[in-house]
Amino acid sequence: MKVVVVGTRGIPRIQGGVETHCEQLCPRLVELGCDVTVVRRSPYVTPDNRIPEYKGVRLVDVYAPRRKSVEALIHTLLAVVKAKRLGADVVHIHAVGPSLLTPVARLLGLKVVCTNHGPDYNRLKWGRVARAIIHLGEWLQVKCAHRIIAISRPIADNLARNYGRTDGVSLIPNGIPHAMPTEATDYITSLGLRPERYVVALGRIVPEKRFDLLIEAFSEAQLSDYKLVIVGAPDHETAYAQQIKRLIKTHDVTATGFIRGEQMIQVMSHAALFCLPSTHEGLPISLLEAMSYGLDVLVSDIEANRLPQLADSDFFPVDNRAALVAALRRKLASPQRRAYDLSDYDWDTIAVRTLEVYRSIV
Numbered sequence: 095m096k097v098v099v100v101g102t103r104g105i106p107r108i109q110g111g112v113e114t115h116c117e118q119l120c121p122r123l124v125e126l127g128c129d130v131t132v133v134r135r136s137p138y139v140t141p142d143n144r145i146p147e148y149k150g151v152r153l154v155d156v157y158a159p160r161r162k163s164v165e166a167l168i169h170t171l172l173a174v175v176k177a178k179r180l181g182a183d184v185v186h187i188h189a190v191g192p193s194l195l196t197p198v199a200r201l202l203g204l205k206v207v208c209t210n211h212g213p214d215y216n217r218l219k220w221g222r223v224a225r226a227i228i229h230l231g232e233w234l235q236v237k238c239a240h241r242i243i244a245i246s247r248p249i250a251d252n253l254a255r256n257y258g259r260t261d262g263v264s265l266i267p268n269g270i271p272h273a274m275p276t277e278a279t280d281y282i283t284s285l286g287l288r289p290e291r292y293v294v295a296l297g298r299i300v301p302e303k304r305f306d307l308l309i310e311a312f313s314e315a316q317l318s319d320y321k322l323v324i325v326g327a328p329d330h331e332t333a334y335a336q337q338i339k340r341l342i343k344t345h346d347v348t349a350t351g352f353i354r355g356e357q358m359i360q361v362m363s364h365a366a367l368f369c370l371p372s373t374h375e376g377l378p379i380s381l382l383e384a385m386s387y388g389l390d391v392l393v394s395d396i397e398a399n400r401l402p403q404l405a406d407s408d409f410f411p412v413d414n415r416a417a418l419v420a421a422l423r424r425k426l427a428s429p430q431r432r433a434y435d436l437s438d439y440d441w442d443t444i445a446v447r448t449l450e451v452y453r454s455i456v
Contacts (some may be wrong), residue, residue: 096129096456097184098177100170101192101209104134104155106148109298109352112211114379115245115268121149122445128452131180133173135165144173146354154180162330163224170195178202184452190214191228200238205455208239210249210322212376212398218301219332233257243448246377248397264451268377269441273386275363282360285323285348287366290429292321292348293422295371296383299328299335302374302426304394304413306334309341311371311418325361327352342426362387368428369422373412375399385434392418392425403434 103110103119120130130151135158146153156176158169158279170192177185177199185204187193189211199206214220215228236257243266244250249362254260279289293312297303305324309353312322324347328335342349350361368384368391375381376397384391385403395409410417 095127095183095452096181097123097452098173098180098182099130099132099186100173100177100195101186102132102134103138103329104143104153104424105132105151107143107360108134108138109329110152111268111376115211116188117148117211118271118441119445119448122441123449124150126445126449129332131177131182131406133176135169137165153229157217160330162219166191167194167227171198174199174202174204177203183456186452187235187239190232190235192231192297193239194227194231194232194236206239206272207241207243207451207455208235208244209245210235210253210376211245212249212272213252214374214375216302216374218373219334220391230414231301241451243451246398247401249376249448264447266444266447266451267439268379268382269439269444270278270379270382270386270436271441272389273362273383274359275387276356277358277363278360278366279357280360281357282364285350287321287323287348287364290366291319291419292323293369293426294325294361294365294366294384294389295327295415296325296380297370297372297378297432298326299324299338301330301334302372304371304373305338306341307415307418309345309347310370310373311337311415312347312422313345314415315419315422317422320426321346321348321367323348323350323361323365325350325353363387365389367392367422367425370394370399371410371412372396372399372417382436382439386436388433390425390430390432393420395422403436 102112102116123130134155135159139155156172158165174195186206193208215225236259242263250265368389370393394412410421
């Protein structure tokens with residue numbers, strides 16, 4: 095079976111939740127016998143990942159303009175046409191914005207599976223017109239896709255409640271690879287950090303992650319024995335990205351930029367607490383990753399973050415700075431390591447279930 099994956103910026107070593115999802119899922123589909131091609135956006139191809147294949151997954155690079163307002167739309171259009179030329183049995187479109195091109199894929203005679211990673215029209219970075227267009231993408235996904243994969247129960251419930259679609263919708267969550275904790279500390283030491291004496295936040299530098307709120311709350315909490323570490327980078331040099339750079343400098347925050355591999359393993363292995371103050375998520379892979387390392391967590395109480403493995407004490411009211419300050423003080427007064435049941439988020443099982451979705455329409 096030939097599967098062409100579009101909608102993602104690409105793999106490997108490209109920042110983003112959808113990108114991490116595809117980097118873990120696609121090689122496993124190859125192991126199950128699929129012929130998988132990922133169509134990548136040209137601006138995200140660097141000397142570090144300019145390769146024709148990754149773990150058996152073929153990589154095809156297609157033009158995308160480096161403008162956030164049209165990047166995904168133009169690239170996905172070109173990628174869907176490319177999928178037709180490649181003779182795809184299934185085109186797998188990720189996210190609701192790129193799903194605007196679902197009708198084009200259908201007109202080209204392609205079998206279409208869409209993964210809904212969450213209501214991206216709720217992201218703070220979008221203006222009113224962009225939100226309306228992305229919302230249209232979700233509607234077209236519901237109306238035109240042969241099958242839809244929802245990565246969390248709230249997303250599946252949203253599709254049923256707002257569009258009445260339950261038929262052909264499969265709930266298949268994000269996954270998390272097995273953690274590889276390390277005792278090595280050379281990287282975190284080079285950053286001026288001490289084991290168990292820092293709070294880590296992970297994600298792209300975009301408004302809905304609310305890193306600005308976290309930096310200000312952490313400063314107000316006056317946790318003199320701890321430092322705040324932000325792991326991630328912006329996709330575009332926006333006003334928000336510039337604001338975060340200023341806050342990082344004025345509040346003495348440690349910023350690593352986008353890291354992977356041994357550097358990420360060290361940061362996650364030795365943190366005292368993971369914090370995710372975001373206003374929008376689908377099913378946050380960063381949170382699952384922190385849990386896989388046994389970190390204590392503190393997250394905003396949005397529906398997507400309310401995993402059954404977490405306790406009420408792990409949440410604070412979204413956008414509530416005073417509550418975040420109090421929660422940081424409470425958590426770090428008695429830091430702890432924890433064990434979570436993450437059996438529902440196994441990538442091997444997720445790959446098998448995704449292949450079943452493909453087979454149902456081919």
